[in-house]
Amino acid sequence: MANYTLTINGKQKTVEADPDTPMLWVLRDALDLKGTKYGCGIGQCGACTIHMNDNAVRSCQIPVSAIGESAITTIEGLSEKGDHPVQVAWKKHDVPQCGYCQAGQIMNAAALLKRNPNPSTDEIADATHGNICRCGTYNKIKAAVADAAAQ
Amino acid sequence: MTLIKTKVDRRSFLKTSALAGGGLMIGFAWGCSPAETVRPPASEWFDINAFLTIADNGEITIMSPNPEIGQNVKTSMPMIVAEELDASWEDVIVKQAPLDTKNYQRQVAGGSQSIRQGWQSLRMAGATARHLMVLTAAKEWGVDAASLKTENGYVVNGSEKRSYGELASKAAGIEVPAEVPLKDPKDFKIIGKSKKNVDLDEIVTGKPLFGIDYQKEGMVYAAVLRPQAFGTRLKTLDDTEARKVNGVIDVVRFTDHTSDADKARGEKVAVIATNTWAAIKGQRALKVTWEDSQHRESTPEHIAKLDAALKKADGKSERRNDGNINKAFAEADGVFEKSYEAPFLPHNTLEPMNFFADVTDEKVELMGPIQTPQWSLGTIAQLLGRDESEISIGMTRMGGGFGRRLYGDFVVEAAAISNKIRKPVKLQYTREDDMTAGIYRPSSKYRFKAAYKNGKVTGYHLTGAGIRMGGTTREHWFPAGGIENYRVDSHNIDSNITTGAWRAPVTNFLAVAEQSFFDELAEEMGIDAIQLRLDILEQAKSNPFGEPLDYEPEKMIGVIKLAADKGNWGKAPNGVSKGFSSYYSHNTYVAEVVDVVTENGQPRVSNITVAVDCGIVVNPDAAINQVQGGAVDGIGHAMYGDFGFENGTPQANNFDKFRLIRSKEAPSVDVHFVESLNSPTGLGEPSLPPAGGALANAIAAATGRRIYKIPFAKQDLAMG
Numbered sequence: 001m002a003n004y005t006l007t008i009n010g011k012q013k014t015v016e017a018d019p020d021t022p023m024l025w026v027l028r029d030a031l032d033l034k035g036t037k038y039g040c041g042i043g044q045c046g047a048c049t050i051h052m053n054d055n056a057v058r059s060c061q062i063p064v065s066a067i068g069e070s071a072i073t074t075i076e077g078l079s080e081k082g083d084h085p086v087q088v089a090w091k092k093h094d095v096p097q098c099g100y101c102q103a104g105q106i107m108n109a110a111a112l113l114k115r116n117p118n119p120s121t122d123e124i125a126d127a128t129h130g131n132i133c134r135c136g137t138y139n140k141i142k143a144a145v146a147d148a149a150a151q
Numbered sequence: 152m153t154l155i156k157t158k159v160d161r162r163s164f165l166k167t168s169a170l171a172g173g174g175l176m177i178g179f180a181w182g183c184s185p186a187e188t189v190r191p192p193a194s195e196w197f198d199i200n201a202f203l204t205i206a207d208n209g210e211i212t213i214m215s216p217n218p219e220i221g222q223n224v225k226t227s228m229p230m231i232v233a234e235e236l237d238a239s240w241e242d243v244i245v246k247q248a249p250l251d252t253k254n255y256q257r258q259v260a261g262g263s264q265s266i267r268q269g270w271q272s273l274r275m276a277g278a279t280a281r282h283l284m285v286l287t288a289a290k291e292w293g294v295d296a297a298s299l300k301t302e303n304g305y306v307v308n309g310s311e312k313r314s315y316g317e318l319a320s321k322a323a324g325i326e327v328p329a330e331v332p333l334k335d336p337k338d339f340k341i342i343g344k345s346k347k348n349v350d351l352d353e354i355v356t357g358k359p360l361f362g363i364d365y366q367k368e369g370m371v372y373a374a375v376l377r378p379q380a381f382g383t384r385l386k387t388l389d390d391t392e393a394r395k396v397n398g399v400i401d402v403v404r405f406t407d408h409t410s411d412a413d414k415a416r417g418e419k420v421a422v423i424a425t426n427t428w429a430a431i432k433g434q435r436a437l438k439v440t441w442e443d444s445q446h447r448e449s450t451p452e453h454i455a456k457l458d459a460a461l462k463k464a465d466g467k468s469e470r471r472n473d474g475n476i477n478k479a480f481a482e483a484d485g486v487f488e489k490s491y492e493a494p495f496l497p498h499n500t501l502e503p504m505n506f507f508a509d510v511t512d513e514k515v516e517l518m519g520p521i522q523t524p525q526w527s528l529g530t531i532a533q534l535l536g537r538d539e540s541e542i543s544i545g546m547t548r549m550g551g552g553f554g555r556r557l558y559g560d561f562v563v564e565a566a567a568i569s570n571k572i573r574k575p576v577k578l579q580y581t582r583e584d585d586m587t588a589g590i591y592r593p594s595s596k597y598r599f600k601a602a603y604k605n606g607k608v609t610g611y612h613l614t615g616a617g618i619r620m621g622g623t624t625r626e627h628w629f630p631a632g633g634i635e636n637y638r639v640d641s642h643n644i645d646s647n648i649t650t651g652a653w654r655a656p657v658t659n660f661l662a663v664a665e666q667s668f669f670d671e672l673a674e675e676m677g678i679d680a681i682q683l684r685l686d687i688l689e690q691a692k693s694n695p696f697g698e699p700l701d702y703e704p705e706k707m708i709g710v711i712k713l714a715a716d717k718g719n720w721g722k723a724p725n726g727v728s729k730g731f732s733s734y735y736s737h738n739t740y741v742a743e744v745v746d747v748v749t750e751n752g753q754p755r756v757s758n759i760t761v762a763v764d765c766g767i768v769v770n771p772d773a774a775i776n777q778v779q780g781g782a783v784d785g786i787g788h789a790m791y792g793d794f795g796f797e798n799g800t801p802q803a804n805n806f807d808k809f810r811l812i813r814s815k816e817a818p819s820v821d822v823h824f825v826e827s828l829n830s831p832t833g834l835g836e837p838s839l840p841p842a843g844g845a846l847a848n849a850i851a852a853a854t855g856r857r858i859y860k861i862p863f864a865k866q867d868l869a870m871g
Contacts, residue, residue: 025428034364035357039501040582044806075357082356090355094347098221099354100501100550128814134501134551135221136783138817
């Protein structure tokens, strides 16, 4: 076990964890940030997507020991009032069915728009391809990303 | 003919609702929507009935009785109550009700039946409360109740009005009337207008809503090691390394047998830890050996058994037999026969199975994602030897169901573990556990044989066979009644691989096979694929052969014509190939046109047009979402669904080996509802069954090749 001081949603947090503990479980169990979800544990589904220095990453694949001074943003820290353009678009389109994948979808979409503010339809489909929605809300996900880009 | 029979005993319902008096309702507070209103905070709440509470400030709390798995009932069921109450939707706060067998009926998420079977009781709950408000106001004003109106949470008397909040405290003493009027559906103001998911704000900001998020003071975490192959059980356990993992508290062996079949799977091993990751690491560090307890089955053996069964038809397998099929086949212009095959499928809810249990001497507290809480109640009472009154079950929002959470095996495990360690515990499955622990869509095969003469189908014989599937057919649905000589046989093959309902049980593949067969049969007969279906349906409608007929041909004709029109059937532009399918399930009629284009020499689904007759559409945007999701799910599992066994071992255990449909592969889906004032029917499942058949037919139109086996993506789909 070791102590790690992490920058999470703009605040310094110190946690004690084994070095190999995936950030996913540090966030969920040690820091009580439950918005980041466990889906597969092998980086295949995207439910655990967070931002590491503004890039979308799979938190199940990044051990706490690899974070260092990187700034971590989770769904809880994407905006103060749930009004990030992607969250607003998600609400406008009432995207979720079960809702379980949606925090990961939103974090993924927010990183896409930061990198590419005006993605084409094909670029949206490509960029959302790594995040599984088992309910199949892909029509609404793609529409909401396009809408957020247009704002 | 109508299929819709209400099972609600109105008298007994009213008796139940009449029991409610004043006072604070003890609701289920965890994971509720916080009210974002500017009104003063409520100081008193009044129980009106089991479904709703009205506060003195006008806030209306509506309990949503059924489990929420993404089918939107937590929004749409309260909408029905609010409609008859004549409440303003903005005043409504929705809470998830716990299991309460005294006050609610059928707290199940299954069969797409929540809205259909809850329709009458939800309306009655709202209407009764509305009427109480009217009677209360009439008494206060000294006027005839019949002269009063209600709107947006007020009782109105000409220019005067009283809010429900003002009236609620006085309503408690008013006797519940024996009969209350229900609205004419034409006057609905909330039903039929899209309302956002009541958990939307919490979902998009990552608030804890799901079973995996639930926690309680002093809670420990458990990961369980189960037999890795069906037909094996635990032989030896070495937990030395597991116990060395930081955070691991204990390793315990436990049994959770609720049937003789469970006993063959022996003991399970739970690793108890202070956090989820330690529990998972501990589970992976266990050193175990297994021994055979039963025959270990493999996929080729299953297919051989299915093939053998399809050759048999006897009195035992017969499900329906109209006319004389042998005579029809003997006298036909042509006889056409094809067989279709589907593998097992895991459900793969994105939230892996989990449950919270806290077993103490005084009580058993259970909380988590479960589609059938009542089943768990009875089973756990039996397993632990406890009285049902000592057990409480709360329901969290669920990260998907698809049928998997109809089975409470994981609830039983959590209870058994907590009972053993006497601590509050959260059982968490890994994805690998989730995909390999059992409960699959059964593998099945269907053989269709049709006789035709003078451009008409004169004989039809369907034989179905499934592995541990129970019934494999829907013999009283299409094309029953439309073909004079008609026989259906069904075979069930026993297995030690656990199976269960998977979104649209039986029909999730039966429809694919049937609708593929009719398409190819139409081609063989030289008739348009839609016209062949319409000819059979016209016969079933005007002069049906045999009985019963458990579907309404006229409604099927309606959606077929709507889909053909909206999907531009017969008018495919260059480069687009179209496939058609129609299917009735869960009391709902659906027809779909799938458009396929070519990309890199392979077919790609570009669009699906869906026509749906589900009666009244309660929450339109959410209903579109359900239909789109079901169609995408149907396409995805037809294309990629692949799951087999080797010596009892599942051949996929995570998403690197099991392919689910993703964004780029998901087509756009246009949804068209038949306008209707009929009571609502199912919507969570019905758009799934037709999708695979329409896809197979579109691929055949594009490539000239028919597909007889799922997954389609593993067949030769190269464009000619």
